[in-house]
Amino acid sequence: MGCSSSVPDKNTGRMEGLNAENGGSNDVNNLKVKLVLLGDSGVGKSCIVLRFVRGQFDPTSKVTVGASFLSQTIALQDSTTVKFEIWDTAGQERYAALAPLYYRGAAVAVVVYDITSPESFTKAQYWVKELQKHGSPDIVMALVGNKADLLEKREVPVQDGTCYAEKNGMFFIETSAKTADNINQLFEEIAKRLPRPSQ
């Protein structure tokens, strides 16, 4: 993993600060949650976020540097609102060791891979393990196979994703940021699965 020594000397212990009030929260009807996107570079994390937050898709690839911060609020049918504070992390190897800075205290982790790239699926499994080890114990995890529009180039079968997600207690969905397919569903489904503060 990355070049561990290029990390600021193990400050990771005191990185809670990136969590607004510990994962966000919460009066009963207005949830605020911290969500982190993880995954290999080029799988489309930023595209998913930009599609969700701004309804845009930019086919030119823009490499994320460090992490970008965006937020978006959605309203659920039960008239609650959920404000997602999204950390869109860079997929490059040099940032891997910094990931705890962004995922610590996150209530939701979305692990993304590219259905045309088996390597990115392997990388996704790495992130799941990492989150199981170091993430919050009650973190809601979603496994997302992106670029579902590139069916003819598919190399990771749907069942592989489903299977792995099931085994690890994750929610699984295939999306396309390009066509907007399943993007809102992804976040709605996550919102539904959030633990509600007791009334």
Place this chain on the structure above:
Amino acid sequence: MKIEDLVLPVSFAVPGNEIGSSKLESAVSISTMGRQSEIKAIAGREEDPNPDSIDQSLDALENQLASISISSNPPSVTPEDEEEEVEDEKVEEPVERINFPNGSFTGESRGNEVEDEIEGKQIGGSSMAETSGAIKESSSLVWRNISEGEEAELPLSPSSSGYAGEMGSTSGGDEINDDDDGDENEIREVKNDGGVGSPGPFISGKRHPDEDDASISWRKRKKHFFILSHSGKPIFSRYGDEHKLAGFSATLQAIISFVENEGDRVKLVRAGKHQVIFLVKGPIYLVCISCTEERYESLRGQLELLYGQMILILTKSVNRCFEKNSKFDMTSLLGGTDTIFSSLIHSFSWNPATFLHAYSCLPLSYATRQAAGAILQDIAESGVLFALLMCRHKVISLVGAQKASLHPDDILLLSNFIMSSESFRTSESFTPICLPRYNSMAFLYAYVHYFDIDTYLILLTTSSDAFYHLKDCRIQVEGVLLKSNLLSEVQRSLAYGGMRIEDLSMEPTSSAGATSSHLGHPRSATDSPGRTTESFVGLGGPAGLWHFIYRSIYLDQYVSSEFSSPINSLRQQKRGYQKIYASMHDKEVGPHKTQFRRDENYVLLCWVTSDFELYGAFDPLADKALAIKICNRVCQWVKDVENEVFLLGASPFSW
């Protein structure tokens, strides 16, 4: 190909032999930090000159090179072809010039001659000195292997004027349409918005990734940059795919390590028109191969910046990866950073900050800049290490925490990093970065937010958990900016541009020297660029002034006039500045040092005092006495508008 066919018309400049030059270098007292450390490095080598070993080592190196080069010599190119390319297109493959397969060089390659590295030393006290001729000196500073054939190609052959020799006719049209693709666009951009030093629409991303060292197109590129590890693994190449260049990288590594094994260090290899410049930074090797006729000092400075950019991304602690595993492959760590390096390299050809070691400010009214400074000061006191408000590559205002100072090179590298990474524009970001001149071992954390397409805020902190605090700071700044209308002021300044030479008054009556003592623009933004191009082509300012750069030594800032002059000389002019800068800083520079250089393209006048450096470019027919007068007036003009073009007293610069 037989080994005997491979000949090395190369010259080696190894620091261990520069006994004379180390003294000269030590005498330069006003230079930047990097320069001083370099002086130390050279001075440190003074003890082991050992001139006797040079011939041996050169011979051995030749053998080494010869054996290496067999594999890297593409079979498709015959010597005749190469010769033709040289003549017709004035570009050729840089690499194989090291083992130039032309028999005519064989005989001469053994004779070590001495080359004058302190060319253009003839700066006369406080008086102006014409420098034509009188450039070639024979001082025993640098060892070289040189042939007669090469002699003609040497940058500083004593021709009608020293500068003509240097710039030469080879640097005409072919340079402009060469590799630095943005240049023609740049000219267009200057016409459009009059923005001085604006980069051309830079095509981001690696260009020509399909090339490798066997491609003729790759070999014809004028300026290559390479970063490789001490084990010879490629890390970055300006052109072509790093992985395909593994063999080539190994060749470069072999040259460096061969000389290192001799207890020496290779600085420069000259092969025909090409220079190969080496910079060793621990386990990282940087190499530039160029036929652009830039000076060694300039090119080495560019390698230093390239290294600094890498450190900004990874910190120097990346060296530890090599301690653990000397064969460590660094390319994966730099994934996605091609655009950052490419845009830095591109800026070498347009941004004076890359050689002046100074930053420039966006021209703004004093009150506006003060307002921006005040709000930054407020947030700096809340635990922010540095707060910078920038517009493109120019500073609007910047503030540092107590005792913290920001080096101009760090500003350059940081703004390049941010401007070349598109993702910063989409949303606010929080990312680790390292300021090489501040602390090259540790990361800082940068909060970056774009207020509009050009204007952005950088907040730097040592604390990795400060994001929400910095976000609050930004909201605070944004509120003030909106209330004070600063963002529209900035846009207006961008549209108007800065100082225009045609505004410099001809009449020596007013002490101001300029038609107005401030940069208030009476004309409309749309009107002025048109006017400029129409009526001033070939004319420029008074007394044939085309352009100037004024660098304040105390402030570490510079201001330059807009480029609105005979435009085809733009590129040459910049390289000319670079050269004159290097030559002024080559040797002891006291107060009132001046240089006046004339060639068929332009006149360059340089004036260095303890307070400022002034570089003026004039029409080639400009009168010297008049030019000096004009320079005085420019200085006065800059002083008159200094609180608009400079950031004054805002932050504790303390080096």
